[in-house]
Amino acid sequence: MRISFIGLGHLNSAIVAGLLADGYDPENLIATTHSEASAATRREEFGISVTAEENNPGTNAQAVADADIVVLGVKPFHIAETAQALADALRPDTVVVSVAAGTTLATLTSVLPEGQPVVRTMPNVALTVGKGVVGLARGATVTDAQVTQVEQLFAASGTVFQLSENQLNALGAMAGSGPGYVFRFVNALAAAGVELGLEEQVAQELARLTVVGAGAMLDHHDADPSALEDSIATEGGTTQAALNSMDANGFNDLIIKALQANVTRSEELGA
Numbered sequence: 001m002r003i004s005f006i007g008l009g010h011l012n013s014a015i016v017a018g019l020l021a022d023g024y025d026p027e028n029l030i031a032t033t034h035s036e037a038s039a040a041t042r043r044e045e046f047g048i049s050v051t052a053e054e055n056n057p058g059t060n061a062q063a064v065a066d067a068d069i070v071v072l073g074v075k076p077f078h079i080a081e082t083a084q085a086l087a088d089a090l091r092p093d094t095v096v097v098s099v100a101a102g103t104t105l106a107t108l109t110s111v112l113p114e115g116q117p118v119v120r121t122m123p124n125v126a127l128t129v130g131k132g133v134v135g136l137a138r139g140a141t142v143t144d145a146q147v148t149q150v151e152q153l154f155a156a157s158g159t160v161f162q163l164s165e166n167q168l169n170a171l172g173a174m175a176g177s178g179p180g181y182v183f184r185f186v187n188a189l190a191a192a193g194v195e196l197g198l199e200e201q202v203a204q205e206l207a208r209l210t211v212v213g214a215g216a217m218l219d220h221h222d223a224d225p226s227a228l229e230d231s232i233a234t235e236g237g238t239t240q241a242a243l244n245s246m247d248a249n250g251f252n253d254l255i256i257k258a259l260q261a262n263v264t265r266s267e268e269l270g271a
């Protein structure tokens with residue numbers, strides 16, 4: 001299966017890295033970027049063909065001409081115009097996959113040839129390390145076999161959840177952006193350690209290793225975070241004191257508000 005990546009930034013690079021780590025043949029992957037400088041960096045990094053659009057405006061169309069799947073990985077406000085510019089070069093059976101936040105299936109299908117198979121996804125960057133989470137909503141004309149091909153593309157380095165499109169923004173708010181919240185938590189933990197008198201470097205390493213360890217404890221499909229929390233929060237002990245403080249200061253409410261802001265932004269990007 002030949003896969004073309006239009007845009008090879010953080011997200012599409014995570015997909016490519018996951019595929020290559022899973023043994024995918026690099027000869028069957030090609031990509032484009034905006035600048036020649038980033039194309040050169042990515043060619044070096046991945047050993048796949050990467051061409052730049054800045055010197056050759058036809059490069060995206062050339063890249064999709066022979067593709068079974070095209071993964072659109074440019075910024076949300078460029079997705080529709082980028083898809084439209086590819087319309088004449090696509091085979092009728094090429095599946096167009098978007099990873100863009102917000103951009104709807106209706107918008108994508110409106111700029112592509114009638115009947116073009118389309119899939120909207122929301123992955124996260126943990127695909128890079130084989131632990132990605134991917135939401136997938138199918139367009140009206142994509143076949144079951146084509147959806148399976150797209151699922152296989154992501155299953156190489158992550159877990160795919162097929163949802164209806166109206167649930168995709170919620171998945172994005174949790175899992176698409178989720179690694180960003182965890183990294184913010186790591187920094188907050190380190191900053192708190194410094195407040196308590198630890199050296200910055202030590203605090204950063206403690207925070208990183210603590211989250212890596214907790215993540216590994218969760219890395220079983222039947223892991224129960226509440227039971228794990230209980231196993232650490234000794235009755236009347238120190239963890240419970242901290243968790244009580246989090247509750248009293250509205251920790252859960254903070255998370256709900258953050259996710260609501262995320263969904264609102266997805267809706268704005270899709271409007």
Ligand SMILES: NC(=O)c1ccc[n+]([C@@H]2O[C@H](COP(=O)([O-])OP(=O)(O)OC[C@H]3O[C@@H](n4cnc5c(N)ncnc54)[C@H](O)[C@@H]3O)[C@@H](O)[C@H]2O)c1
Binds near residue numbers: 011034035038076101
């Ligand atoms: N970063 C994430 O964690 C994440 C997660 C889920 C979804 N997404 C989605 O992925 C998409 C890309 O986000 P990103 O974070 O990778 O951005 P990015 O800025 O890292 O990557 C954008 C890429 O698009 C390329 N590009 C721009 N214009 C182009 C053109 N005309 N032709 C070819 N390439 C072009 C750039 O060279 C760059 O490689 C967005 O739509 C975003 O919503 C990102």
